Amino acid sequence: MNGVRRLAEVSGRCLALLALKVLVALLVALPVLVLLRLNGVVLFPALLVLVFAGRRMADVSRRLQGRWAGVEIVRPYLPRPALEPTAQSWYWTGYDYHHSRLWAAVSSWFNWVLRDPATWRDLAWMVLDPAVGTILLAPAVLGWARPFRWHARWTRALLSPTDQAKLTARVRELAETRTEALDAQAAELERIERDLHDGAQARLIAVGLSLSLAQQQLRHDPDAVEELLAEARATAADALRTLRDLVHGIRPPVLSERGLVDALRLLGLEHPLAVTVEAELPGRLPPALESAVYFATAELLVNVTKHAHARAVRVRLEHRRGTLRVAVTDDGVGGADPARGTGIQGIQRRLRPFDGTVDLDSPPAGPTVATLEVPCALSSPRTSTC
Numbered sequence: 001m002n003g004v005r006r007l008a009e010v011s012g013r014c015l016a017l018l019a020l021k022v023l024v025a026l027l028v029a030l031p032v033l034v035l036l037r038l039n040g041v042v043l044f045p046a047l048l049v050l051v052f053a054g055r056r057m058a059d060v061s062r063r064l065q066g067r068w069a070g071v072e073i074v075r076p077y078l079p080r081p082a083l084e085p086t087a088q089s090w091y092w093t094g095y096d097y098h099h100s101r102l103w104a105a106v107s108s109w110f111n112w113v114l115r116d117p118a119t120w121r122d123l124a125w126m127v128l129d130p131a132v133g134t135i136l137l138a139p140a141v142l143g144w145a146r147p148f149r150w151h152a153r154w155t156r157a158l159l160s161p162t163d164q165a166k167l168t169a170r171v172r173e174l175a176e177t178r179t180e181a182l183d184a185q186a187a188e189l190e191r192i193e194r195d196l197h198d199g200a201q202a203r204l205i206a207v208g209l210s211l212s213l214a215q216q217q218l219r220h221d222p223d224a225v226e227e228l229l230a231e232a233r234a235t236a237a238d239a240l241r242t243l244r245d246l247v248h249g250i251r252p253p254v255l256s257e258r259g260l261v262d263a264l265r266l267l268g269l270e271h272p273l274a275v276t277v278e279a280e281l282p283g284r285l286p287p288a289l290e291s292a293v294y295f296a297t298a299e300l301l302v303n304v305t306k307h308a309h310a311r312a313v314r315v316r317l318e319h320r321r322g323t324l325r326v327a328v329t330d331d332g333v334g335g336a337d338p339a340r341g342t343g344i345q346g347i348q349r350r351l352r353p354f355d356g357t358v359d360l361d362s363p364p365a366g367p368t369v370a371t372l373e374v375p376c377a378l379s380s381p382r383t384s385t386c
Protein backbone atom coordinates (compact mmCIF):
# COMPACT_ATOMS: atom_id res chain seq x y z
CA MET A 1 0.00 0.00 0.00
CA ASN A 2 2.83 2.41 0.85
CA GLY A 3 4.47 1.68 -2.50
CA VAL A 4 1.27 2.46 -4.39
CA ARG A 5 0.80 5.65 -2.41
CA ARG A 6 4.38 6.70 -3.08
CA LEU A 7 3.96 5.98 -6.80
CA ALA A 8 0.78 8.05 -6.92
CA GLU A 9 2.46 10.91 -5.04
CA VAL A 10 5.48 11.03 -7.35
CA SER A 11 3.33 10.76 -10.46
CA GLY A 12 0.98 13.50 -9.22
CA ARG A 13 3.85 15.87 -8.56
CA CYS A 14 5.30 15.10 -11.97
CA LEU A 15 1.99 15.86 -13.67
CA ALA A 16 1.67 19.11 -11.72
CA LEU A 17 5.11 20.26 -12.88
CA LEU A 18 4.31 19.24 -16.46
CA ALA A 19 1.08 21.26 -16.28
CA LEU A 20 3.12 24.26 -15.16
CA LYS A 21 5.33 23.82 -18.21
CA VAL A 22 2.28 23.82 -20.48
CA LEU A 23 1.22 27.15 -18.96
CA VAL A 24 4.73 28.54 -19.45
CA ALA A 25 4.73 27.42 -23.09
CA LEU A 26 1.36 29.10 -23.71
CA LEU A 27 2.64 32.26 -22.06
CA VAL A 28 5.72 32.30 -24.31
CA ALA A 29 3.54 31.73 -27.37
CA LEU A 30 1.25 34.67 -26.50
CA PRO A 31 3.42 37.47 -28.02
CA VAL A 32 4.02 35.36 -31.14
CA LEU A 33 0.29 34.75 -31.63
CA VAL A 34 -0.46 38.43 -31.07
CA LEU A 35 2.15 39.45 -33.63
CA LEU A 36 0.86 37.00 -36.25
CA ARG A 37 -2.87 37.26 -35.73
CA LEU A 38 -3.58 40.67 -34.19
CA ASN A 39 -2.51 44.24 -34.59
CA GLY A 40 1.12 44.83 -33.68
CA VAL A 41 0.04 47.58 -31.28
CA VAL A 42 -1.16 44.85 -28.89
CA LEU A 43 2.32 43.31 -28.86
CA PHE A 44 3.61 45.65 -26.15
CA PRO A 45 0.93 44.71 -23.58
CA ALA A 46 1.50 41.05 -24.47
CA LEU A 47 5.20 41.43 -23.69
CA LEU A 48 4.33 43.07 -20.37
CA VAL A 49 2.11 40.12 -19.51
CA LEU A 50 4.94 37.78 -20.48
CA VAL A 51 7.43 39.48 -18.16
CA PHE A 52 5.02 39.97 -15.26
CA ALA A 53 3.43 36.51 -15.38
CA GLY A 54 6.77 34.86 -16.13
CA ARG A 55 8.19 36.14 -12.86
CA ARG A 56 5.20 34.65 -11.04
CA MET A 57 5.65 31.31 -12.83
CA ALA A 58 9.34 31.27 -11.89
CA ASP A 59 8.45 31.92 -8.24
CA VAL A 60 6.02 29.00 -8.29
CA SER A 61 8.70 26.74 -9.76
CA ARG A 62 11.21 27.81 -7.08
CA ARG A 63 8.76 27.04 -4.28
CA LEU A 64 7.89 23.63 -5.74
CA GLN A 65 11.57 22.66 -6.05
CA GLY A 66 12.09 23.48 -2.39
CA ARG A 67 8.95 21.67 -1.27
CA TRP A 68 9.16 18.54 -3.42
CA ALA A 69 12.84 18.12 -4.28
CA GLY A 70 14.40 19.71 -1.18
CA VAL A 71 16.37 22.20 -3.31
CA GLU A 72 15.91 25.72 -1.99
CA ILE A 73 16.19 28.40 -4.68
CA VAL A 74 16.48 32.00 -3.49
CA ARG A 75 14.64 34.74 -5.38
CA PRO A 76 17.33 36.58 -7.37
CA TYR A 77 15.54 39.85 -8.12
CA LEU A 78 16.97 43.23 -7.25
CA PRO A 79 14.90 45.36 -4.84
CA ARG A 80 12.85 48.05 -6.49
CA PRO A 81 14.33 51.52 -5.84
CA ALA A 82 12.07 53.98 -4.08
CA LEU A 83 11.08 57.28 -5.67
CA GLU A 84 13.03 60.16 -4.15
CA PRO A 85 11.52 63.65 -4.50
CA THR A 86 14.05 66.45 -4.91
CA ALA A 87 13.93 70.03 -3.74
CA GLN A 88 13.09 71.16 -7.30
CA SER A 89 9.90 69.03 -7.41
CA TRP A 90 11.49 66.35 -9.56
CA TYR A 91 11.57 62.63 -8.81
CA TRP A 92 14.68 60.48 -8.90
CA THR A 93 13.84 56.86 -9.82
CA GLY A 94 17.25 55.41 -9.15
CA TYR A 95 17.91 55.61 -12.91
CA ASP A 96 16.63 58.99 -14.19
CA TYR A 97 14.67 62.13 -13.26
CA HIS A 98 11.02 62.91 -14.02
CA HIS A 99 8.82 65.86 -13.19
CA SER A 100 5.63 63.77 -13.06
CA ARG A 101 5.28 61.24 -10.27
CA LEU A 102 3.26 58.95 -12.56
CA TRP A 103 5.91 58.86 -15.27
CA ALA A 104 8.58 58.47 -12.63
CA ALA A 105 6.78 55.38 -11.27
CA VAL A 106 6.41 53.93 -14.77
CA SER A 107 10.06 54.60 -15.60
CA SER A 108 11.15 53.12 -12.27
CA TRP A 109 9.24 49.89 -12.91
CA PHE A 110 10.54 49.43 -16.45
CA ASN A 111 14.13 50.18 -15.51
CA TRP A 112 13.92 47.97 -12.46
CA VAL A 113 12.60 45.01 -14.43
CA LEU A 114 14.54 45.36 -17.68
CA ARG A 115 17.89 46.17 -16.07
CA ASP A 116 17.68 43.16 -13.75
CA PRO A 117 19.65 40.19 -15.21
CA ALA A 118 17.25 37.83 -13.41
CA THR A 119 14.44 38.97 -15.75
CA TRP A 120 16.33 37.74 -18.79
CA ARG A 121 17.24 34.51 -17.03
CA ASP A 122 13.52 34.03 -16.35
CA LEU A 123 12.77 34.50 -20.04
CA ALA A 124 15.50 32.01 -20.98
CA TRP A 125 13.98 29.53 -18.52
CA MET A 126 10.52 30.07 -20.01
CA VAL A 127 11.78 29.36 -23.52
CA LEU A 128 13.91 26.32 -22.64
CA ASP A 129 12.12 24.69 -19.72
CA PRO A 130 9.00 23.41 -21.51
CA ALA A 131 11.28 21.19 -23.64
CA VAL A 132 14.27 20.47 -21.41
CA GLY A 133 12.26 20.22 -18.20
CA THR A 134 9.75 17.84 -19.78
CA ILE A 135 12.53 15.53 -20.97
CA LEU A 136 14.10 15.49 -17.50
CA LEU A 137 10.77 14.85 -15.76
CA ALA A 138 9.31 12.27 -18.13
CA PRO A 139 10.68 9.19 -16.24
CA ALA A 140 9.08 10.49 -13.01
CA VAL A 141 5.63 9.68 -14.42
CA LEU A 142 6.49 6.03 -13.77
CA GLY A 143 7.21 6.77 -10.12
CA TRP A 144 10.97 7.21 -10.34
CA ALA A 145 12.03 9.95 -7.88
CA ARG A 146 15.53 10.69 -9.18
CA PRO A 147 14.32 12.82 -12.15
CA PHE A 148 13.01 15.33 -9.61
CA ARG A 149 16.58 15.98 -8.50
CA TRP A 150 17.72 16.33 -12.10
CA HIS A 151 14.90 18.76 -12.76
CA ALA A 152 15.63 20.72 -9.56
CA ARG A 153 19.29 21.16 -10.54
CA TRP A 154 18.25 22.36 -13.98
CA THR A 155 15.81 24.85 -12.46
CA ARG A 156 18.38 26.07 -9.95
CA ALA A 157 20.92 26.60 -12.72
CA LEU A 158 18.61 29.10 -14.44
CA LEU A 159 16.51 30.59 -11.64
CA SER A 160 18.94 30.95 -8.75
CA PRO A 161 20.97 34.14 -8.18
CA THR A 162 24.25 34.39 -10.03
CA ASP A 163 27.52 34.95 -8.15
CA GLN A 164 27.41 38.60 -9.21
CA ALA A 165 23.84 38.95 -7.92
CA LYS A 166 24.82 37.34 -4.61
CA LEU A 167 27.77 39.70 -4.29
CA THR A 168 25.58 42.71 -5.09
CA ALA A 169 22.98 41.61 -2.54
CA ARG A 170 25.69 41.07 0.06
CA VAL A 171 27.21 44.50 -0.53
CA ARG A 172 23.76 46.07 -0.26
CA GLU A 173 23.05 44.17 2.96
CA LEU A 174 26.38 45.23 4.46
CA ALA A 175 25.72 48.86 3.54
CA GLU A 176 22.30 48.72 5.21
CA THR A 177 23.79 46.99 8.26
CA ARG A 178 26.54 49.62 8.51
CA THR A 179 23.97 52.42 8.38
CA GLU A 180 21.84 50.74 11.05
CA ALA A 181 24.91 50.16 13.24
CA LEU A 182 25.98 53.81 12.94
CA ASP A 183 22.46 55.01 13.73
CA ALA A 184 22.26 52.68 16.72
CA GLN A 185 25.66 53.84 17.95
CA ALA A 186 24.66 57.50 17.64
CA ALA A 187 21.39 56.84 19.50
CA GLU A 188 23.27 54.97 22.25
CA LEU A 189 25.78 57.80 22.66
CA GLU A 190 22.91 60.28 22.83
CA ARG A 191 21.21 58.17 25.51
CA ILE A 192 24.40 57.95 27.57
CA GLU A 193 24.95 61.71 27.28
CA ARG A 194 21.36 62.38 28.33
CA ASP A 195 21.55 59.97 31.27
CA LEU A 196 24.83 61.50 32.45
CA HIS A 197 23.49 65.04 32.11
CA ASP A 198 20.16 64.41 33.80
CA GLY A 199 21.39 61.85 36.34
CA ALA A 200 24.93 61.68 37.66
CA GLN A 201 25.99 65.19 36.55
CA ALA A 202 22.98 66.85 38.22
CA ARG A 203 23.62 64.92 41.45
CA LEU A 204 27.33 65.75 41.47
CA ILE A 205 26.48 69.44 41.02
CA ALA A 206 24.12 69.12 43.97
CA VAL A 207 26.96 67.58 46.02
CA GLY A 208 29.21 70.50 45.14
CA LEU A 209 26.53 73.00 46.18
CA SER A 210 25.96 71.21 49.49
CA LEU A 211 29.70 71.21 50.25
CA SER A 212 29.93 74.93 49.39
CA LEU A 213 27.06 75.70 51.76
CA ALA A 214 28.68 73.55 54.44
CA GLN A 215 31.94 75.47 54.04
CA GLN A 216 30.10 78.76 54.43
CA GLN A 217 28.19 77.57 57.50
CA LEU A 218 31.21 76.01 59.19
CA ARG A 219 32.13 79.21 61.09
CA HIS A 220 28.70 80.69 61.64
CA ASP A 221 26.43 77.67 62.23
CA PRO A 222 28.39 74.45 62.85
CA ASP A 223 25.23 72.54 63.76
CA ALA A 224 23.83 72.96 60.23
CA VAL A 225 27.02 71.58 58.66
CA GLU A 226 26.25 68.01 59.75
CA GLU A 227 22.88 68.07 57.98
CA LEU A 228 24.45 69.47 54.79
CA LEU A 229 27.18 66.83 54.83
CA ALA A 230 24.59 64.07 55.29
CA GLU A 231 22.64 65.45 52.37
CA ALA A 232 25.82 65.59 50.23
CA ARG A 233 26.68 61.99 51.17
CA ALA A 234 23.19 60.77 50.21
CA THR A 235 23.33 62.65 46.90
CA ALA A 236 26.78 61.21 46.16
CA ALA A 237 25.43 57.71 46.83
CA ASP A 238 22.56 58.38 44.39
CA ALA A 239 25.06 59.58 41.79
CA LEU A 240 27.15 56.44 42.28
CA ARG A 241 24.06 54.24 41.92
CA THR A 242 23.07 56.10 38.75
CA LEU A 243 26.56 55.57 37.29
CA ARG A 244 26.40 51.87 38.14
CA ASP A 245 23.05 51.56 36.40
CA LEU A 246 24.44 53.40 33.39
CA VAL A 247 27.48 51.12 33.20
CA HIS A 248 25.21 48.09 33.56
CA GLY A 249 23.17 49.34 30.60
CA ILE A 250 26.31 49.69 28.47
CA ARG A 251 28.00 46.41 29.45
CA PRO A 252 27.25 44.67 32.75
CA PRO A 253 30.44 44.07 34.80
CA VAL A 254 29.53 40.42 35.32
CA LEU A 255 29.50 39.99 31.53
CA SER A 256 33.10 41.21 31.30
CA GLU A 257 34.27 39.31 34.35
CA ARG A 258 32.40 35.98 34.10
CA GLY A 259 31.10 35.72 30.53
CA LEU A 260 27.76 35.34 28.82
CA VAL A 261 26.49 32.25 30.65
CA ASP A 262 26.97 33.62 34.17
CA ALA A 263 25.63 37.01 33.11
CA LEU A 264 22.43 35.37 31.83
CA ARG A 265 22.16 33.29 35.00
CA LEU A 266 22.35 36.46 37.09
CA LEU A 267 19.77 38.04 34.80
CA GLY A 268 17.55 35.01 35.37
CA LEU A 269 17.88 35.32 39.16
CA GLU A 270 16.75 38.94 38.95
CA HIS A 271 13.85 38.13 36.62
CA PRO A 272 10.31 37.98 38.11
CA LEU A 273 9.65 34.61 36.45
CA ALA A 274 11.41 31.29 37.05
CA VAL A 275 14.25 31.34 34.51
CA THR A 276 16.45 28.30 33.91
CA VAL A 277 19.69 28.76 31.97
CA GLU A 278 21.33 25.72 30.33
CA ALA A 279 24.57 26.17 28.44
CA GLU A 280 27.17 24.24 26.46
CA LEU A 281 29.77 26.89 25.70
CA PRO A 282 33.37 25.66 26.01
CA GLY A 283 34.79 29.15 25.48
CA ARG A 284 34.07 32.88 25.35
CA LEU A 285 32.51 34.92 22.57
CA PRO A 286 34.07 38.10 21.16
CA PRO A 287 33.15 40.99 23.52
CA ALA A 288 30.99 42.90 21.03
CA LEU A 289 29.02 39.77 20.10
CA GLU A 290 28.75 38.79 23.76
CA SER A 291 27.08 42.11 24.55
CA ALA A 292 24.74 41.87 21.56
CA VAL A 293 23.58 38.34 22.49
CA TYR A 294 23.20 39.30 26.15
CA PHE A 295 20.97 42.29 25.44
CA ALA A 296 19.04 40.42 22.74
CA THR A 297 18.26 37.65 25.24
CA ALA A 298 17.36 40.24 27.86
CA GLU A 299 14.89 41.81 25.41
CA LEU A 300 13.32 38.40 24.79
CA LEU A 301 12.90 37.89 28.54
CA VAL A 302 11.28 41.32 28.83
CA ASN A 303 8.88 40.41 26.02
CA VAL A 304 7.97 37.19 27.85
CA THR A 305 7.17 39.19 31.00
CA LYS A 306 5.00 41.68 29.10
CA HIS A 307 3.06 39.47 26.71
CA ALA A 308 3.42 35.72 27.29
CA HIS A 309 1.55 35.31 30.63
CA ALA A 310 4.10 32.61 31.37
CA ARG A 311 5.21 31.02 34.64
CA ALA A 312 8.62 29.66 33.61
CA VAL A 313 11.26 30.35 30.96
CA ARG A 314 14.12 28.16 29.77
CA VAL A 315 17.19 29.63 28.09
CA ARG A 316 19.34 27.14 26.20
CA LEU A 317 22.76 28.08 24.78
CA GLU A 318 24.88 25.85 22.58
CA HIS A 319 27.65 26.21 20.04
CA ARG A 320 27.58 23.77 17.14
CA ARG A 321 29.44 23.84 13.82
CA GLY A 322 30.59 27.42 14.17
CA THR A 323 27.16 28.80 15.14
CA LEU A 324 25.92 30.04 18.49
CA ARG A 325 22.30 29.11 19.12
CA VAL A 326 20.23 30.64 21.93
CA ALA A 327 16.70 29.27 22.39
CA VAL A 328 14.32 31.05 24.79
CA THR A 329 11.26 28.91 25.54
CA ASP A 330 8.31 29.95 27.70
CA ASP A 331 5.13 28.16 28.76
CA GLY A 332 2.87 31.11 28.03
CA VAL A 333 -0.24 31.53 25.91
CA GLY A 334 1.59 31.63 22.56
CA GLY A 335 0.19 33.28 19.45
CA ALA A 336 2.96 35.90 19.28
CA ASP A 337 3.10 37.79 15.98
CA PRO A 338 6.40 39.61 15.30
CA ALA A 339 4.63 41.85 12.76
CA ARG A 340 2.51 43.44 15.51
CA GLY A 341 5.39 44.81 17.54
CA THR A 342 8.90 46.21 17.28
CA GLY A 343 10.62 43.93 19.80
CA ILE A 344 11.72 41.24 17.36
CA GLN A 345 12.69 43.83 14.76
CA GLY A 346 14.90 45.52 17.36
CA ILE A 347 16.59 42.23 18.18
CA GLN A 348 17.14 41.56 14.47
CA ARG A 349 18.77 44.97 14.06
CA ARG A 350 21.00 44.25 17.06
CA LEU A 351 22.21 40.93 15.62
CA ARG A 352 22.36 41.86 11.94
CA PRO A 353 25.92 43.32 12.09
CA PHE A 354 27.05 39.84 13.15
CA ASP A 355 25.01 38.04 10.44
CA GLY A 356 22.69 36.82 13.18
CA THR A 357 19.07 35.75 12.72
CA VAL A 358 15.97 35.56 14.90
CA ASP A 359 13.28 32.92 14.46
CA LEU A 360 9.98 32.94 16.36
CA ASP A 361 7.77 29.87 16.69
CA SER A 362 4.64 30.69 18.69
CA PRO A 363 1.60 28.49 18.00
CA PRO A 364 -1.68 29.32 19.77
CA ALA A 365 -1.66 28.02 23.36
CA GLY A 366 2.15 27.87 23.27
CA PRO A 367 4.86 27.13 23.91
CA THR A 368 6.73 30.04 22.34
CA VAL A 369 10.30 29.46 21.21
CA ALA A 370 12.48 32.37 20.12
CA THR A 371 15.79 31.25 18.60
CA LEU A 372 18.85 33.41 18.02
CA GLU A 373 21.54 32.07 15.69
CA VAL A 374 24.87 33.83 15.13
CA PRO A 375 27.87 32.42 13.26
CA CYS A 376 30.95 32.85 15.43
CA ALA A 377 34.04 31.21 16.86
CA LEU A 378 34.73 30.69 20.55
CA SER A 379 37.97 31.61 22.23
CA SER A 380 39.61 29.16 24.60
CA PRO A 381 38.72 29.82 28.26
CA ARG A 382 42.43 29.73 29.10
CA THR A 383 43.40 32.37 26.57
CA SER A 384 40.37 34.60 27.02
CA THR A 385 41.23 38.09 28.24
CA CYS A 386 37.72 38.70 29.52
